[in-house]
Amino acid sequence: MTTSPPPGAARVLVVEDDAPTRAYVTRALQRAGYTVASEAAAAPALATLDEAPWSALLVDIGLPGASGFDLVREARRRRPEVPIALMTADASVEVAVRALRSEVDDFLTKPISPEDLVAQVGRLVALRRTRTTTPVERVLAIGAHPDDVEIGVGGVLAGHQDAGDDITLLTLSHGQRGGDRAARAAEAERAAALLGATLRLGDLEDTLIPESGPTLDLIEATVADVDPTIVYTHTVNDLHQDHRNVHRASMVAARGVPSVYCYESPSATVDFRPVRFMPIDRMVERKLALIAAYDSQAAVRSYLAPDLVRATSRYWGRYGSRDVDHCEPLEVVRERPAGSRAGDALLTTTPQQETSDATA
Template sequence: MRVLVVLQDHRAAGHAAQVLRGAGADVVTVADPAHAPTAAAAGDPDVVVADADLLTRAGRVVETVRTQAPDAAVLLLTDRLDVEGALTALRHGAQDLLVAPVDGPALVAAVERLGARARGARSRTRRAVVLAVGAHPDDVEIGVGGTLAAHRARGDAVVVLTLSRGARGGEAAVREAEAVAAAELLGARLFLRDLPDTALGTSGATLAAVEEVVAEVRPDVVYTHGAHDRHQDHRAVHEATVVAARRVPFVACYQSPSSTVDFRPTSYATIDGHVETKLALLRCYASQSAVRVYLDPALVVATARYWSRLGDGDAVEPLEVVRDVTPAHAVATTRSTAAAPTAEV
């Protein structure tokens, strides 16, 4: 059970987190309510526990959180419970209210009940979980930044796994901050590992890192580097991801600046309406923009336009499909046919 705690009383927040973690929940606490929407987008909570007065204060934080995590159940804590307050809470989408201070068992019972209800509703209108795996910060944004933005726009949960902090290509701390900024802009959950840049292996720590995230997020769709790539880290991540995602219904490889002419896409993701988002994601990587020609916005737009000759729309990201056993009744994420190999998200 994933729980986001947004309580302005730090002691109450700490107590709630401790109690819920003791019951087996994965808890994220936010001290500043202004950061709650970003945390909701990244963490995809089942339940949000918040102060009731955040309905009307601090920019209607609870309403904003609900836009980022529409499937989450909302549990509000209030100092006093009256009819008017209860009606206001229900009108704003709360599923339950408790009068503070709340004892541990009552809090756990309420969260478990609301979480089970939220997960049941989510399973009936299930969104896809999309995992994009890259060797270095900015890899996935270059390869499938528009595709990931399209997934988010349709309500899918997006997860980014970056296996190194790119220390050989810049300052690791700077590149880490850039990766965090890009994930926040995209509304993605970010896993950032610190494996050795330019020396990633195909097994061992690399494989373990990818398998760990695959097991945690259980993706329906995985995007990663292709096998035909001049960069050794990209090839290693490709091999590790294909193994780790062996039970994932859909796995595809994106094009990198270092992809060779043997990169041969079989599916084409239309990103019309999401090119500007892709450019904004790439602008997060300011330390690289000054030294990497392939981050030139004009080249990024031209590349998307070039691939549109094989797909639908005016802008396309190419994909090499490795595995596609998505059942017809599942959430459609990519579609291709022999006659017209196009992809839609």
Template sequence: MSTGYVVLVVEDDPDAAVYMRTILQRVGMRPHVTGSPREALELLASTTVDLILTDIELPGMTGLEMIGQIKLTCPTVPIVVMTAHATVSYAVDALRAEADEFLFKPIRKPQLVEVIERLVTKARAAATPATVVLAIGAHPDDIEIGIGGTLAAHRAAGDAVVILTMSRGARGGEADDRQGESLAAAELLGARLFLKDLEDTRISAGDPTVGIIEQVVAETGPSIVYTHSANDRHQDHVAVHRAVSVATRRVPMLACYQSPSATVDYRPNRFVSIDGFTDSKLALLRAFGSQSGIRDYLMPDFVLATARYWSRYGGGTYAEPLEVIRDTSAVRRATGGTSTGATVVPVSHDTALVGDPGALPGVALGPDTTFRPDLTFRPDAERHDRS
């Protein structure tokens, strides 16, 4: 095990200090050991550490007094307090001083390593800005049908999800009903919803559509955008795709989900495993009650059968397909980055519909994953009068 964590140990007992240093070095950590609180504070002024491990009874000032000074300059660095005196008052004082953990001596190696790794991992996760994912659709329920499971996985991974729906879907039902359903689905997902009121079946590929999308992009700062494919029979879906392509040109990643009206030219090159998130997707679709009785593709068996089919090209039991159009970011390091928690298997367009791409290695879908997009579009001109 080699984490490389830098740990400041403040311990005035020579034997205990050697013990701590030995344990940390053996697991690949880099300890700085001192018995003086003042030396520890001086070290913190010039050195970045991942965690501080301190005794309470120290010369010159107590460990708790030292914590108070550390919190002024290094408020996010986790601190573990250790003592040989197992008293409730010490534990209470440590918590009041905002220590992250309180350990009684003697401390066993597995316990010490587990605490350090847990606290450092938590601190690093808190310091990492959440990835913002923007999903754009023409009508209520378009997004949830296409990538409801993927968005649920994003939320489970701590990503911020934003939904932009361009119309209230008046041609496919009562606009007020569909608005309420959209709000309910967004609440279930924990997403921020932008619901616009462009005319259903007459959405433009230019302004005001482009302007609306640009405004939401500027306000939310996404690094991943999902939208309709150009390979779709519905004119609103194609228009939104074209508008998104223009309005999100500076967003690192753009990928297209499958709609029920997608044509046979829809050729995905990424397959996101949504194992563990199918119930979440079905719950999102149930929110659209006005549509469930008139749209066969909203039936649970239909939804699961579709996801089951796409899993043949990737890992897991259920998958959602994506046409990745653009990804200009760097490859995510194996030990860093943010992912959906779902598995994504890359498949080239030459093999997307034949062979056994399930044998290809999976990668985590995140803002730093590099894709090879196919930029060929063949939209169908057939017009739809219902959304």
């Protein structure tokens, strides 16, 4: 069970089948300020490992079913950047040699004092920081209403979170036509917290967001403050006039941003023409959690039903690579050349075809 993390807290995953030991390790690390999740076996541990970014992984050797060594092997394959320490009460040379051969980063002998445990985990966390070899991106995701960006790029944003990128969400209205403004603002805050993102919540009038004036001012001010390297915003190929107007304002405000992408919403038209299909297999559950934060909407909007969200990403997954099941589609307005983190192929311009005005 994962505790609610304070912003920026180092996250440690503890895998230990002995309940008293698991509680002891968890409590010692929490008292030191770490955010801790704990599991008792390899299978649930791997599922938890996939759900969030981690600063360190502590694994007991003697797990039921798959051993700690088996878990280390699979964890190293899935998340090579996460430092791993094996825990055991058997301090024999044979076990130590096997631990080293499994390419773990540290070896913890039980019993261990809280002070020594915290010190060793601190070294693992420091090692994790040295493994961030790619530059941090500054990501700005723009939406007209609360839940727009989570629907469009919730999985992609979870990937940015895992990469340690700085994420800012700019939502231009409280979405008051869709529910109580205070409730929707609180829901937006909850979703942003799940992403470790900064939320900027505007107060433009829902369904009457203009393409210039205050809309442009808000986006330009945010771009100036955040200095994003990547922007995600609405497509112009959308039936909702707020979405189209936010797109147009974004194109002006983000004219100096290196990479700009447009995401799909439930009101996108058949003219939506994605050319990037971002794999989100590991992020689907986290995307669903982001959308579930908007419980006032999830209960009344059929397009927020988990099975439909899954089906949509599964549909777009057919355009991804062979081993990918779920994708989020993006139109490319502009992106950096091959080899950069924002994209892996051509500098592409996606045709932008205007649609006629529609009511909300």
